[in-house]
Amino acid sequence: MNTETIGTLAGNVWVALNEADALGVKQLKKITKAKTEKDLYAALGWLAREGKLVFNESEDGKELIVSLA
Numbered sequence: 001m002n003t004e005t006i007g008t009l010a011g012n013v014w015v016a017l018n019e020a021d022a023l024g025v026k027q028l029k030k031i032t033k034a035k036t037e038k039d040l041y042a043a044l045g046w047l048a049r050e051g052k053l054v055f056n057e058s059e060d061g062k063e064l065i066v067s068l069a
Helices: 003-021 025-032 038-051
Strands: 023-024 051-058 064-068
Touching: 003 025, 003 038, 003 064, 023 025, 023 038, 025 038, 025 064, 038 051
Parallel strands: none
Antiparallel strands: 023 064, 051 064
16 A cells, blocks of 8 residues: 555545545445555545544444544
């Protein structure tokens, strides 16, 4: 994995969240076709560092829910 790949995946995450409002990590992985959760978390970190994401837990506390800031 390199920064270009992470940046591309970060763009895919942003598009998915822009269309869906808020998504769980499992949904994001499926929609963006991220190869691994590790790849997805790298992309989430990229967007989080730019201040573009808000993180919450699901009501049952079992999943991370992500939305655009």
